[in-house]
Amino acid sequence: MDGESKAAWAAGGMVFAAVSMIMMGVWQAIEGIFGIATDNFYAEVQDYVVSIDTTAWGWIHLILGVVTALVGCALFGGATWARVLGVVLACLVLINNFLYLPYYPFWSLLIIALAIFSIWAMTVAPKPTGPDYR
Template identity: 55%
Template sequence: MIFGGAMAIFEGIAAIAKNDVFIATRDYVFRFNLTGWGWIHLVLGIVIVLAGCALFTGAMWARVLGIVLAGLGALANFLWLPHYPFWSLVLIAIDIFIIWALCADSQREESV
């Protein structure tokens, strides 16, 4: 989760710093300027990293928060898809893996 959040932070910084790196889509329903998207990804990435650090405590609230934030991260990257398709698909896959890992039972039954 920390890795996924760090990638979102880098995505946000890149969008804030350099608008000419990304594809400009004119007829996109969720039209923000790239700086706005950059701030969304930056803030979401920071919160995801903090939630990833909270997972080390082993608390159930941290797992639930991680699932919610990874879902929000996947949604934000889905909406970001027209601007940077490859990076968005990679981060969506990472967020889905995070959700799967947090939902999986942490204690496996051992057969005797």
């Protein structure tokens, strides 16, 4: 793969990263709302390293989700601060869902995969320049 192909993949990946950050944020928020509203929606886990009540998990997911979605929207503007904050938030989302695996495995694995690709896209994509750049 030559340099132009890599740049095209990375630039397209940046758009995907913005969209996936918004999706991750919305999904996290929905997951948080379910955790807050219904205590019996998620599996009860016994003897796990991280024992947090599902309502507390719900608040963590809701707050993290709203902030992640907002930063995903800011990524469309190409702001460097949004990239940096996006990488930090994607790492937090990844860690959060890794710890949440026993409660809702498939959902957590899906969000972990999106977070990994988002981190890659935000760190590899070139900074946009030129007259069309806002």
